[in-house]
Amino acid sequence: ARRWRPALQRRAVMGGSVSAAPPADAVAPPAEGATLWRYDPENGAPMAVRAAPSLGAEVVADVPLVSQGDVFWVLEELRGKDDVLFLKLADGSGWVFDRKPGVGTMCVRHTRTRVSFEEVLERVEKRSGAVAARARHHRLPMRLEDDYAVQANRILGTGASGSVVQGTSRHTGARVAVKHLDLRGASSVERDAIFRELELCLALDHPAIARLLDAYETHDGVSLVMECLDGSELFDRLMSKDGHFCEPEAADLVRQILGVVRYLHRQGVAHRDLKLENFLFEDGRCCFLKLIDFGLAGCCDSQGGGLTEAVGTLSYMAPEVLRQQGSYSINCDLWSVGVIAYVLVSGRMPFDGACEEQTMKNVADGKFNFASGAWSDVSDPCKDFIRSLLRVDPEDRLTADEALRHPIQVS
Structure with a gap:
């Protein structure tokens, strides 16, 4: 819940008295994306900080704008995430935010990044x-x-949240994959995703998930x-198999995929970007x-639902995700597993249309068939399995x- 209250208000910071009359007119609230405050806490140089009223505190201020005992006039007030209040000062000195409404305005250095890292660690520790x-x-x-030599020009792949490059351990010589998640200029939504x-990556532990070795704050x-x-993507292995796997091979691969999906769902996690390119073979033999890239993953409520963002790769996205009407679940x-199974057996995408709009309509209608020649030797149980996963409801x-x-x- 959020609302602007443009009526002029007087705010005291832990006591004090009014020292000046307020300006005559209140100003309009800033639009989303406008600049709230300019300050670079590292070197003092100006920087633009985006307004994100619906997403929480975005103000960065290295020096308090008001002190204990001051009384000041507030032109605008906005209730943001976690009951944080944005307060626009009438003297034109900028915005502050109140972390503890009713207790006293806390005009202090913005430490959301540090708090968020610590919150992550506390949640992982509980889990x-x-x-x-x-x-x-x-x-x-x-x-x-200090621990790894990073080869920035050796790009191993690009995922939902950035490129992955090759590195080498300075201690063991082992090859590693390194991904940097950048918080500079990130909105609250982007920061939350990071x-x-x-x-x-810290909490999940399964043999079919690429393992996190280390994480370094910067x-x-x-x-x-x-x-x-060292192995190829499942997509590349499919291409090397004349475009499709035989039914027993496909069933074994899907069984592995279902095993890791079951683990994620028991942990209350939906991957939301399951596709051939996000499964890699452990090595070439x-x-x-193993499943990679949790950049679009979402944490569900206790019933396995509560997801709202329309994210993923179109050809693999479920109808309820594309509709963007209310929430959806880990189902x-x-x-996506049904789409993968269809492709592994036939070498074709089940819902591809002549254009993106047609593909979206095919997905929404659940429109696919087993008409191509690739399906002539596929068993009825296999087709029934795919139908049972590609149900619109x-x-x-x-x-x-x-x-x-x-x-x-x-079997």
Whole structure:
């Protein structure tokens, strides 16, 4: 809930008296994206800070604008996230924010980044224990470059939250994958996504998820060091197999995918970007898959729902995600598994249209078929399995547990 109250107000900071009359006119509230305050806490140079009224405190101020005992006039007030109040000072000196409404205006240095890192660690500690939370998370003066040689020109891939480059451990010589999540200029939504990815990388522990080795806080974000997988993407392996896998091979791969999806869902996590490109083989010789890139993952409520953002890759997105009408659940991932299964067996995308709009309509209608020649030798249980995942109503879709008990998987 948020609202602007343009009526002129007087605010006291822990007591004091009025020293000057207020200006005659109140000013209009800033639009989303406007500049609230200019200050660079590192070197004092000017910088633009975006207004994000719906997303929480965005003001950065290294020096208090008001002091204890001052009384000042407030032109505008906005209630933001977590009951933080934005207050526009009538003397034209800028904006401040009140972290504890009713207790006294707290005009202090904005420390949201530090608080958020600590909040992440506390949540991971509750979920997975202190070792998972603290042992791999490093703060300055510890630096990524002290432990790893990063080769910025060796790009291994590009994910939802940035590029991944190759690195080498200075201690063991082992190859690693490094991704830097940049907080500079990030909105609250973008920052929350970065912290969520860090939290999930620290908390999740499954043999089919690429493992986080270390995380380093920097002045402008966090660098994640992941195990480096030497095998190809599932997409590339598919292309090398004449465009499709035989049914038993596809069933084994889907079984591995369902195993990690079941684990995520039991942890209350929806990946929301399951696709061929986000599954890598551990090395070039084996058929063991690992899931990567949690940049679009979301944490669900206790019932497995409460997700709202329309994120993902169009060809794999579930109808309820595309509709953007209300919330959706972790079942969106099972639709993506259905798309993957369809592609592995046939070498074709089930919903691709002549244009993006047609693809979206096909997804919304759940319009696909088994008409191509690639399906002539595919068993009825396999087709039934795919139909059971590609159901428009998420409540009718198989869960991960149910999918693993389907005859095509059991056999």
